[in-house]
Amino acid sequence: MGAGPQQQYTVQQQPAAGSCHYRYETGEPLEDVACTPGAISPAVTQTNLASTICRKGGYTKDIRPSTSVTGKEKELNATSYGYTGRLGDAEYDHLISLQLGGDPNDPRNLWVQPPDPGHQTGGGVNNKKDPVETMLHTAVCSGKVTLAAAQRAIVTD
Numbered sequence: 417m418g419a420g421p422q423q424q425y426t427v428q429q430q431p432a433a434g435s436c437h438y439r440y441e442t443g444e445p446l447e448d449v450a451c452t453p454g455a456i457s458p459a460v461t462q463t464n465l466a467s468t469i470c471r472k473g474g475y476t477k478d479i480r481p482s483t484s485v486t487g488k489e490k491e492l493n494a495t496s497y498g499y500t501g502r503l504g505d506a507e508y509d510h511l512i513s514l515q516l517g518g519d520p521n522d523p524r525n526l527w528v529q530p531p532d533p534g535h536q537t538g539g540g541v542n543n544k545k546d547p548v549e550t551m552l553h554t555a556v557c558s559g560k561v562t563l564a565a566a567q568r569a570i571v572t573d
Contacts, residue, residue, distance in 0.1 A: 418455035418519025425481040428523045430492040436527070438497060443533040444544060446573060451496065452511050454571045455525040460517030462563045469515055470557035476514040481521045489521075494528045505531045512567050513549040516556065545570075 436451035460468045469475050490508035509529040512518030519525045555561040
């Protein structure tokens with residue numbers, strides 16, 4: 417459990433340089449579960465979905481930390497993971513996405529995700545997990561899947 421949405425975010429301390437190691441499944445880079453186990457927001461619960469992640473007009477834009485915070489964190493986290501590629505091709509990604517009630521700025525929920533296999537250098541971020549997150553969000557908001565089950569599915573790949 418993280419701290420949840422804040423009025424003002426600060427740059428969070430990241431794991432020590434070189435202490436995190438990517439793992440790979442079918443060539444796709446995945447997070448180090450010791451460094452990035454995921455963290456949920458206490459502000460999102462099964463009972464308040466309609467007023468948080470499932471509300472019309474969106475939720476994530478109101479709780480997302482500014483790029484002045486996440487940009488610095490991304491650089492630090494890249495060092496934690498030993499990522500040396502173009503930062504513009506990597507995503508500073510929430511393991512449990514904001515649309516699934518992930519904590520907005522807990523370092524246990526954020527990691528520099530390298531581009532997926534087949535990515536063209538300079539082509540920007542590509543992430544095969546994003547459509548899965550969106551499908552789970554739809555299933556949670558329609559009552560087909562519980563919030564906890566969706567969060568577990570994302571963390572366990």
